[in-house]
Amino acid sequence: MNSTNPDFIDPDVQAHITIENLSMAYGDVVIQHDLNFTINRGDIFIIMGGSGCGKTTLLKHIIGLKRPATGNVYFENDNYWLSGPDLQQKIKRRFGVMFQAGALWSSMTLAENIALPLSEFTELHAAEISELVSFKLALVGLAGHEDYYPSELSGGMRKRASLARAMALDPEILFFDEPGAGLDPLSARRLDELILELRDSLGTTIVAVTHELASIFTIGNNSVFLDTDSRTMIATGNPLKLRNESTDPRVRSFLNRGEQ
Amino acid sequence: MTAQHNPDFNSMLEFNNPNPVTLNIVLKGSWQLQNVLPPVEPVIRKLSSSLQIERISFSCAASTSWDSRLLIFLSKLIRYCDENRLQVITDGLPAGVRRLLDLAASSPTIKATSQRGNNESLLSRVGSTTQDLVAGAPDALRFLGASLKSVARLVTGKAQYNRAEFFYILQQVGPQALPIVSLISFLVGLILAYMGALQLERFGAQIYIADLVGIAMVREIGSLMTAIIVTGRTGAAYAAELGTMQVNEEIDAFKTLGISPMDYLVMPRLLALVLMMPLLSLYAGLVGIVAGIIISVNVFDLSVYEYYQQTLRALNFTHFAVGMMKGTLYGVLIALAGCLRGIQCGRSAQAVGQATTSAVVTGIISVVIAASVTTVMLQKMGMYEFH
Ligand SMILES: Nc1ncnc2c1ncn2[C@@H]1O[C@H](COP(=O)(O)OP(=O)(O)OP(=O)(O)O)[C@@H](O)[C@H]1O
Ligand SMILES: [Mg+2]
Numbered sequence: 001m002n003s004t005n006p007d008f009i010d011p012d013v014q015a016h017i018t019i020e021n022l023s024m025a026y027g028d029v030v031i032q033h034d035l036n037f038t039i040n041r042g043d044i045f046i047i048m049g050g051s052g053c054g055k056t057t058l059l060k061h062i063i064g065l066k067r068p069a070t071g072n073v074y075f076e077n078d079n080y081w082l083s084g085p086d087l088q089q090k091i092k093r094r095f096g097v098m099f100q101a102g103a104l105w106s107s108m109t110l111a112e113n114i115a116l117p118l119s120e121f122t123e124l125h126a127a128e129i130s131e132l133v134s135f136k137l138a139l140v141g142l143a144g145h146e147d148y149y150p151s152e153l154s155g156g157m158r159k160r161a162s163l164a165r166a167m168a169l170d171p172e173i174l175f176f177d178e179p180g181a182g183l184d185p186l187s188a189r190r191l192d193e194l195i196l197e198l199r200d201s202l203g204t205t206i207v208a209v210t211h212e213l214a215s216i217f218t219i220g221n222n223s224v225f226l227d228t229d230s231r232t233m234i235a236t237g238n239p240l241k242l243r244n245e246s247t248d249p250r251v252r253s254f255l256n257r258g259e260q
Numbered sequence: 261m262t263a264q265h266n267p268d269f270n271s272m273l274e275f276n277n278p279n280p281v282t283l284n285i286v287l288k289g290s291w292q293l294q295n296v297l298p299p300v301e302p303v304i305r306k307l308s309s310s311l312q313i314e315r316i317s318f319s320c321a322a323s324t325s326w327d328s329r330l331l332i333f334l335s336k337l338i339r340y341c342d343e344n345r346l347q348v349i350t351d352g353l354p355a356g357v358r359r360l361l362d363l364a365a366s367s368p369t370i371k372a373t374s375q376r377g378n379n380e381s382l383l384s385r386v387g388s389t390t391q392d393l394v395a396g397a398p399d400a401l402r403f404l405g406a407s408l409k410s411v412a413r414l415v416t417g418k419a420q421y422n423r424a425e426f427f428y429i430l431q432q433v434g435p436q437a438l439p440i441v442s443l444i445s446f447l448v449g450l451i452l453a454y455m456g457a458l459q460l461e462r463f464g465a466q467i468y469i470a471d472l473v474g475i476a477m478v479r480e481i482g483s484l485m486t487a488i489i490v491t492g493r494t495g496a497a498y499a500a501e502l503g504t505m506q507v508n509e510e511i512d513a514f515k516t517l518g519i520s521p522m523d524y525l526v527m528p529r530l531l532a533l534v535l536m537m538p539l540l541s542l543y544a545g546l547v548g549i550v551a552g553i554i555i556s557v558n559v560f561d562l563s564v565y566e567y568y569q570q571t572l573r574a575l576n577f578t579h580f581a582v583g584m585m586k587g588t589l590y591g592v593l594i595a596l597a598g599c600l601r602g603i604q605c606g607r608s609a610q611a612v613g614q615a616t617t618s619a620v621v622t623g624i625i626s627v628v629i630a631a632s633v634t635t636v637m638l639q640k641m642g643m644y645e646f647h
Contacts, residue, residue: 106507106608122293131332138364151607170293170327197363201356202327 015076016041016173016205017062022071024057030069030231031057037224037236044199044206044219046239048254049226055209056100056177058226062207063097063175064088093121096166100177100209102158104150110137110161111146117168136164141190156182160191167198174198176208180215188212192219213257217243225251273298275306281314283307284352288321291330300336307346315347320354331360403600407530410522414531419523426528433494434536440493441540442547444485449477449548453555466560469552470570477548479579480586483541484631487590490537491623495598498529499619502602503612511603521603530595537591538584545583586634590627597622 015038023033031054039045047055060066062073064080073080075091083091104113114133118124124132130146137143140160150158159182166174179195180188192215198204210216216223216239223242225235227250235242235251243255253259274286283306291297307313316337334357341348350358380388413419456472502525505511514521549571556562601619605611 107610118293123296124293128329128332131336132328135328135332135335135364138367139360141367143364143367149608167328194363197356197359201354201360 014041015039015074016043017207018072018074019062020072020074022058022061022073023069024054024061024066025069026057032226032231032233034232035071035224035226037233039205039207040222041205042199042203043222044195044208046216046220046223047207047209047226048211048216048223048239050228050254051211053226053228054231055226059175059177059207059209063095064092093169094172095175096169096171096173097175098159098162098166098177098179100181102150102155102162104158104162104165106150109147109149110142110153110164113150113161114165114168117165121169132168133164136167137161139167139194140164141187156184156187159183160187163191163194170202171204173205173207176206176210178209178211180210180212188215191215195219213255216255225254273303278317280312283310283313283316284319285316286319286321287324287326287330289324291324291326291333293327293329295329297329297333300333303337304340307340308344313346315349316341317349318352320352320357324354326354326357330357331364334361335364399604400600403603404596406522407526407596407599410520410527411530413520413523414527419527420519421524421528426532429528429532430536432497433490433532434540437490437493437536437540438543440489441486441544444489445477445482445544445547446551448481448485449473449551450555452476452481452548453552454559457555457560461560466556466562467566467570469556469560469562470567471574473552474549474571474574475579477552478542478545478575478583480583480631480635482543482545482548483537483583483587483590484627486537486540486544486587487594487627487631488624490533490540490591491594491597491620491627494533495594495619495623496616498595498598499602499605499615500612502526502599503605503615506603506605507607507609507612526595526599526603529599530592533591533595534588537587537594539587541583541587541590542580545580582638586631589630589634593626593630594623597626 017039019035019037019039022035024031024035035058047058049055057066061068064073067081072082075094078087078091080088080091104110105116108116111130111133114136115129118129118132119126133146134143137145140163142157142160142164145153145157145161150161153161159179163176163179166176174195176195179191183191195206195208196219199206206219208219220239223236223239224233225242226232227234234248235246239255242251246252246255272287272289272291274288276284276286278284285303289295307316334353338348338361340346350361410419414421453469453473457466457469460466460468460472502511505525511521511525514524553564553567556567557564598619601615601622605615
């Protein structure tokens, strides 16, 4: 499993997730094929590309919701799709996922949404859980909204609440589908800071689908670029480096907002 | 991150006093979600019992591992200190801990409470449910009014709706329901013929099974059984479809386009049932008669020809007209109940479930009431003589 990224020949770097020859399809329609890249421990890894190129689909393949048409997904050395159900369950417990549309459970309050993973998977007492819930809500800027139902929140607030739920168990890997979409510039910046902070202080590996250029450059240190027309990846590596050094005009144009 | 259970709290939390006014808290071991951790209360008690202490500080062994669990321990402690004017020196904590605590503290607390409270007492719940019921009546009337206006628009050709979708609904409502309608009305016809014939046989009047089964199935029971099946199948489906659209704000999307959800969503569904219910009712009646023939021929030794002739004598146009008219009326009621509950649906998965349940309950209740009222009315109007 060689890294295609020249920045990471560093021996300290450990591969956390490895994608090998992955092809994704809905029925007979191939969305992307021959994806090969490595997400390292402590990376903030950006999945980018035009709308509809298959970013959400790729995320669903990495988090085990969709089986690849061909190819493998490794978590450290475990091949996810060749593992038994117990190991798969164990691997999944290391994730937190924030879905594109939030996916909060609509019949539960925010506190109940965030408390559910905690009460299912830890031995904490109710008082500690509610303390943790308040703390997570404060981290995403929603302090005091414990008793709200998702339908009583704005779209951006739902996004942040969904982030709080994804962080509930302090997962090793956090997946975000468009974290910044629907947030005002200040909240989006706060979110970027939070993501950086989670990586720096808890060592969380972060995989984010986003096309907000500002946030790609502030937080991302590694990335993959999916192309719609050729239906495969055309670049991987540090986004800043790709912007300045990539030889592929499609990548440069995307990262420069169409200006060469 | 292996789960270690460590009930020995002394090894995780130690205290010392570098000077008389400072309490230094030493954190060791693994402060993580999977571990059993020392509670914060003893520390707070220690602080409140000592009058000298003015500040707390921390030291943290390099081997200490931590996650949010440590953060809530600390944030509780810090909150206590802030309330009691004790100084907190966080320098000894890992940098990541300090930054996350700052980030959480910098978020403004909006002490807002949700509109919905569910800690009501039983009595007040009964009260508010009753109130909701009463308050629901004008809503239902308004819905009825809106659907009448929509019918008017449809008749004048001004309503916008999707023809392809209408035919799809028609298909779902009518032909797709045939198997279950056949099964149920066949069995009901069978029971009716058998029970009736047992009584009539005592008078040697088995031949009147044909009258009993024919008139009952065509006029009353065919449409009633069909209505109950269709409430469960189609009324529930209407409520669930429209309810889910409400949850996804799809209905709002129609409204903002200036397309009336009444015209686009409710009318095709209403029309589909109005067209299909009389046909299904008629079909159910005929299947019931077939069941009657089978029982009479096999169990009570009547011939098919006799039974057929007797049925022809028993049934007249009025019976068919009444049966189909009732079917149409039930269709209107089922469609309105299903669509009303769907449109009224709240914005959660639970609300869709409630809407579906209440569509079926409302549907069946209104069908049964309508069945009784029309039967009594027709009899008073003298339309219940059998020949
Ligand atoms: N359930 C599905 N069945 C069939 N095709 C699908 C399904 N979901 C997505 N697709 C197709 O797969 C392609 C990629 O979709 P995907 O949602 O992954 O895009 P995306 O890159 O996340 O786009 P965006 O940036 O707009 O969110 C699209 O062409 C879409 O039409
Ligand atoms: Mg997407």
